[in-house]
Amino acid sequence: MTADSIHSTTQPDSGIVQLAPLLRVSDIGISFGGLKAVQQFSLSLPQSVLYGLIGPNGAGKTTVFNLLTGVYQPDSGKMNLSDISLIGRKPHQITAAGIARTFQNIRLFPSLSVLDNVRLAGQLRSSEGLLHTLLRTSLHHQSEAELKQRAMELLEIFELQHRAHELAGNLSYGHQRRLEIVRALATSPRVLLLDEPAAGLNPQEKRSLAQSIREIRDRFQVAILLIEHDMGLVMDICERIVVLDHGVTICEGTPDVIQNDPQVIAAYLGAAPDSGQNIF
């Protein structure tokens, strides 16, 4: 089954309310040698929600992202996007199926222009073949024009259109972070994984980021899973939060539940393992 056909069979029917969760992950785990990086991780992500994934450093949050995007293959468990299994698929196939991500340490294509970064991501949904490119057929011109137009539209939404012809590596840090999100959205995802989008941003930029993340969810109808260390931001925008510690899910629930959970407090404040119970 090719990447294209995966996508075409799973186009969402906008008129029908989908009751089943969009992304369903059950009991996935992975170990590196003796280290159990992630154990029995489960997650159910309905359409157009905004969930958070938090935990202390080294808890396995990014590993979960790498499992979801096919960078690592889980040792066990199941992952489904709508009705297709993601197990055993390569990263580019998973992106084609509809999961896009950003990276904790920015991974743009620095010597390509801003526009090319976005166009590159967009071409996943374009059917231009090598022959059409080399012969410059009308299909080539049409699909390149569409790609460019869509990329410019996206850049405009994120107010990067004036930088379209600059090299991505020359953008300011805040703009690079924003461009990573634009690029991920250009693959037309149904699930968007954001890995610490607020890292290194100043308070004002963080507020505007929180606003844009909500807007992205509403405008593009994507389900967003967010890794973030800024608790203010996470508690503010996420509807539900999953807390990882040492690769194990220790709590899942609404921000209120998370804030008052003794295990979470223990994990973050570094209290003795039994002190959580001592509160009661």
Next chain:
Amino acid sequence: MPRDSTQSPQTRLTPANSGFSGTTGNAWYGLFPLVAGLAMATALQFILPGAAGPYYSRIVIDAGIAIVLAVSLNIVNGMTGQFSIGHAGFMALGGYTAGILTHYGSMLLWGSAGRHGGFLGSGELLFAASCLAGGLISAVAGYVVGLPSLRLRGDYLAIVTLGFGEIMRVILQQTGRVIDDAEKFRSGGLSQLIPPPVGGAVGFDGLPKYTSLFWVYSLVTVTVVVAYRLKVSSPGRAMISVREDEIAAQAMGVDIARQKVMAFVIAAFFAGAAGGMFAHESGVIISPRDAGFQRSFDYVIMTVLGGRGSISGVLIAAAVLTALPEMLRDFEQYRLIVYALLLIMMMLVRPQGLFGIHEIWDLFAPFLRRQQKAAP
């Protein structure tokens, strides 16, 4: 932007926009560089030998072949960011394949291995078809050599490609003598083709000398147009993304395995075709040594000097590095020393190459943009 406007595959395959049936305006626009290139090649063919004499014509032919090899190598080394130092292996494979076809093909068709027909005559057409076949055989080899690139990176991949060139060289040394007698070849059976009668260590002598400015610069045109069209379009951007960051490229839906192998196949095709031109150049006897790493290295130097991914930069570097040794014949023995020094200097002073990722016309881009802004 509503989600539904993301192009669904169904809407794009209506007959009205299914490619070749486009407006004639577009089709002509697409053909224009090819037609211009062919016109240039024809002009060179008929004007240059008279105006500059056979010696300079020969250098221009050499430069053309070097341009094809360096620009095609740059698709692998520059655009896709892999490191191949076995390009001469593909060239030799294509050259020998084309040589077998013209030499023994001529014997079967016309009873002798000599030149047959004039400009664009039947002999030249056989020659063009043979170069094409040489390119295709090389492309198959490119596919095989490209496969390890899926698992190997950097130095390790370089060693595999180096190994390919050396294997080609050794295999070609073990071949049989060239059969010069057409009657003998016609009466002999298929058994005389094992081992292939292509001259062993001495080289494949006696090939009809069909290579001309017209054919070489026609190939240059096709190579440069293909390389440029790749560079500025979706498939090329996918290759460039592999060079920039493989992990990010995958996350953007780029099948990096496919891109790497495709780069090797395309590059090997043009190297093979250029090998066919080289084998049929007058004054040249293609020999196993031409598959070796020294020749491969010449092309690597051209791409490094020109700049990774810069087509015009590599083109200029290839032309200069072909012409310069001819001009400096008296200092021939210092050539490799100069090359080594040049490489070291480049690494220290300008590791991205003379042009980096830019094209020569990018120099004028700020000027053009200013004009465009001023116009409305």
